[in-house]
Amino acid sequence: MKGTRWFLRLPSVLALAAGPLIAGPASAAPKDPSQYARLLDFPITLTTASSRNSDAFAWTIRQGDRTKVMFARGPAFQPLTIHERTDHDGQPVTAVALSADGAFVAFLTGVGYIEGQAHNPAGLIDPPATTVWIAATQSNAPPRKIGKGTGPEFLRTRLIYRQGRDLRSVELSADAANDQLLLAGGAAFGDVQLSPDSTAIAFTHDRGGYAFVGVYRFGADRINWVVSGPDRAASPVWSPDGTQLAYVTRPGREHDKVYDRTESEPLSVHVVDVRTAETRTLWQSQGVAAMELMEDPDSALRWMGNDRLVFLSEHDGWARLYTIAAAGGSPTAITPPNCEVAESEQIDAFELFVIHNCTDRHLRQASIIDLRNGKTAAVATADKVLANAVAGANGFVAFSGGDANAAPLMRVLQTSNRRVALAEKPADHGYAGTTDRAPPAIVLLRAEDGVEVAAQLFMPTGKGPHPAVIYVHGGPQRQMFPAYHFSEYYARNYAFNRELARLGYVVLSVNFRSGVGYGRAFREAADRGWRGASEYRDVLAAARWLAERDDVDRAKIGIWGGSYGGLLTAQALARNSDLFAAGVSVHGVYDWGWPSAKQGHLNPSRFFGVSDDDRKRAFEASPLSRVDQWKSPVLLFSGDADMNVDVLETVDLAQKLRANGVAVETTLVPGEPHGFIRNEAWFRLWKEMSAFFGERLKP
Numbered sequence: 001m002k003g004t005r006w007f008l009r010l011p012s013v014l015a016l017a018a019g020p021l022i023a024g025p026a027s028a029a030p031k032d033p034s035q036y037a038r039l040l041d042f043p044i045t046l047t048t049a050s051s052r053n054s055d056a057f058a059w060t061i062r063q064g065d066r067t068k069v070m071f072a073r074g075p076a077f078q079p080l081t082i083h084e085r086t087d088h089d090g091q092p093v094t095a096v097a098l099s100a101d102g103a104f105v106a107f108l109t110g111v112g113y114i115e116g117q118a119h120n121p122a123g124l125i126d127p128p129a130t131t132v133w134i135a136a137t138q139s140n141a142p143p144r145k146i147g148k149g150t151g152p153e154f155l156r157t158r159l160i161y162r163q164g165r166d167l168r169s170v171e172l173s174a175d176a177a178n179d180q181l182l183l184a185g186g187a188a189f190g191d192v193q194l195s196p197d198s199t200a201i202a203f204t205h206d207r208g209g210y211a212f213v214g215v216y217r218f219g220a221d222r223i224n225w226v227v228s229g230p231d232r233a234a235s236p237v238w239s240p241d242g243t244q245l246a247y248v249t250r251p252g253r254e255h256d257k258v259y260d261r262t263e264s265e266p267l268s269v270h271v272v273d274v275r276t277a278e279t280r281t282l283w284q285s286q287g288v289a290a291m292e293l294m295e296d297p298d299s300a301l302r303w304m305g306n307d308r309l310v311f312l313s314e315h316d317g318w319a320r321l322y323t324i325a326a327a328g329g330s331p332t333a334i335t336p337p338n339c340e341v342a343e344s345e346q347i348d349a350f351e352l353f354v355i356h357n358c359t360d361r362h363l364r365q366a367s368i369i370d371l372r373n374g375k376t377a378a379v380a381t382a383d384k385v386l387a388n389a390v391a392g393a394n395g396f397v398a399f400s401g402g403d404a405n406a407a408p409l410m411r412v413l414q415t416s417n418r419r420v421a422l423a424e425k426p427a428d429h430g431y432a433g434t435t436d437r438a439p440p441a442i443v444l445l446r447a448e449d450g451v452e453v454a455a456q457l458f459m460p461t462g463k464g465p466h467p468a469v470i471y472v473h474g475g476p477q478r479q480m481f482p483a484y485h486f487s488e489y490y491a492r493n494y495a496f497n498r499e500l501a502r503l504g505y506v507v508l509s510v511n512f513r514s515g516v517g518y519g520r521a522f523r524e525a526a527d528r529g530w531r532g533a534s535e536y537r538d539v540l541a542a543a544r545w546l547a548e549r550d551d552v553d554r555a556k557i558g559i560w561g562g563s564y565g566g567l568l569t570a571q572a573l574a575r576n577s578d579l580f581a582a583g584v585s586v587h588g589v590y591d592w593g594w595p596s597a598k599q600g601h602l603n604p605s606r607f608f609g610v611s612d613d614d615r616k617r618a619f620e621a622s623p624l625s626r627v628d629q630w631k632s633p634v635l636l637f638s639g640d641a642d643m644n645v646d647v648l649e650t651v652d653l654a655q656k657l658r659a660n661g662v663a664v665e666t667t668l669v670p671g672e673p674h675g676f677i678r679n680e681a682w683f684r685l686w687k688e689m690s691a692f693f694g695e696r697l698k699p
Contacts, residue, residue, distance in 0.1 A: 042426060048096075065088065090118075211232040226277045235301045264520055471565070472568040474566070574623040585637070634663075
């Protein structure tokens with residue numbers, strides 16, 4: 001199953017505004033409430049799944065307040081809606097899986113955070129849980145509720161899922177009463193892979209600072225730990241004949257260090273004989289070569305036949321695919337230098353479908369690589385942003401694709417003849433948003449230290465001078481495009497930026513340093529984040545570039561963003577209220593040195609590697625260190641159940657700004673997490689942000 005993560009590894013690595021592109025007053029949001037609905041009602045494909053032995057695919061669609069489970073089978077690939085639900089109870093569809101024969105689809109409802117507990121933005125009296133469902137794809141029968149759980153996957157004639165600490169399973173053709181324990185303690189296992197003969201599973205077990213690879217044969221009374229040691233093993237994959245497992249390792253953790261989980265690490269590729277546990281190392285990087293949090297984990301390693309492997313590494317500074325003999329030897333690059341692979345899928349024993357940015361770093365493209373002759377053939381498509389690729393049987397590959405006017409939707413490609421068997425359109429989901437707007441333009445900015453960054457420029461009509469708004473993305477391992485993003489969160493942000501331009505603002509969306517798509521040196525820029533906020537120099541460059549334009553009112557430049565973008569919005573207002581007249585900061589980090597005490601919290605301070613010895617330096621790089629210089633008005637917006645950035649960051653900043661006499665508006669949405677679940681939360685953000693900028697930056 002393919003989908004998005006909070007941290008994305010590579011560029012696109014968690015919206016159409018209605019009406020023609022005409023200049024409108026920037027002093028207010030649209031008065032017609034239906035226009036808000038149209039703004040957020042665009043359909044977007046969020047997750048995809050393929051069947052193992054048939055040309056069938058399943059996917060999920062998010063559209064406004066609705067989520068849908070879709071299915072299509074070849075040769076016609078006529079989309080069918082298997083299940084549809086609103087988000088009114090705060091429990092949308094969030095994952096999908098497909099059985100090997102395509103006869104059953106499983107899906108998950110609810111957004112979990114700790115041991116199957118689901119976020120509860122609807123305020124339900126009975127606390128919700130993430131729930132597993134199953135439905136027959138060729139039947140009109142309603143989906144069958146399996147029960148509380150996460151991570152549904154198909155295993156032979158059964159569906160397996162995690163519940164509490166265990167792996168459980170249920171027969172596909174029986175009722176939920178047939179649920180049984182598969183493996184006690186198995187919920188802690190990751191990277192679960194079914195053997196080619198369906199008699200065993202391989203998996204990893206994170207033991208805190210190191211990780212093993214285990215093999216469990218169904219019916220056995222014990223686990224065979226085929227890989228152990230002081231390193232962190234990951235991504236086990238079976239050889240086609242089922243006798244070997246390939247896997248990668250990264251160094252184990254030292255107990256006296258705090259690690260930045262967004263930094264690259266050394267990488268090694270190994271093969272182990274499942275019968276004897278004899279291991280051989282095929283390749284080791286001489287320095288850092290991979291980041292733990294990859295967008296596409298199965299790009300890390302795969303078998304191409306029994307005698308060759310393909311793996312992803314960025315030891316030369318760029319995420320590239322390499323091939324190496326299973327017997328050992330030197331790896332050979334199969335993708336070009338100075339560009340990045342985002343995703344790859346195995347078509348057969350010889351061919352790969354690859355999503356990359358090697359033709360244009362500001363967008364995404366697709367190619368097919370034939371390992372027999374080393375040739376690469378571009379896949380012709382009008383789509384500008386591609387993601388969520390999954391390979392099915394018989395040479396079919398599915399992915400999502402979109403452009404400046406339509407969010408990514410389902411595509412099915414027959415790779416043998418490059419025939420597009422399915423290409424969904426917004427109208428297929430009843431959406432009639434406009435498609436006649438000019439796409440944002442790519443502009444290049446240069447910071448005071450010489451670093452060049454790309455940005456997307458959204459223009460209103462008319463001569464101006466117009467108020468302007470800078471947009472800064474989150475992550476920071478993200479890349480924005482001159483098109484709809486493949487993730488729901490950033491697709492909605494893109495829609496907001498388009499609508500701001502329609503209302504009369506010049507909007508500049510900045511791909512600041514520490515984002516993805518432009519190589520490891522850019523992503524891991526010196527003095528970034530808590531080390532010195534070097535990425536803020538790119539925000540300053542954007543503000544000064546706008547201020548020099550004749551069509552921009554330099555006294556009316558605002559800024560907005562969420563998460564890491566909320567941090568940078570606060571940096572701008574705290575450090576340069578002379579340049580930024582107003583800002584909207586959505587669930588931002590405001591003190592790098594403050595560790596959240598909330599159970600199960602991501603805790604950005606620790607996640608990004610701030611040690612006790614680093615706290616003073618981290619605070620100096622934080623907005624709070626300059627809060628006494630903050631003069632410009634701000635709207636602070638956050639869900640109060642945020643498990644990525646503690647809502648107390650927002651509460652704390654609001655009190656400090658009030659005490660300093662700064663005009664601050666604060667909205668806390670009950671029960672909402674970091675990635676807002678209900679459409680009404682996004683609806684509320686847009687209404688409040690557009691009204692705030694309309695009041696503060698009016699022409």
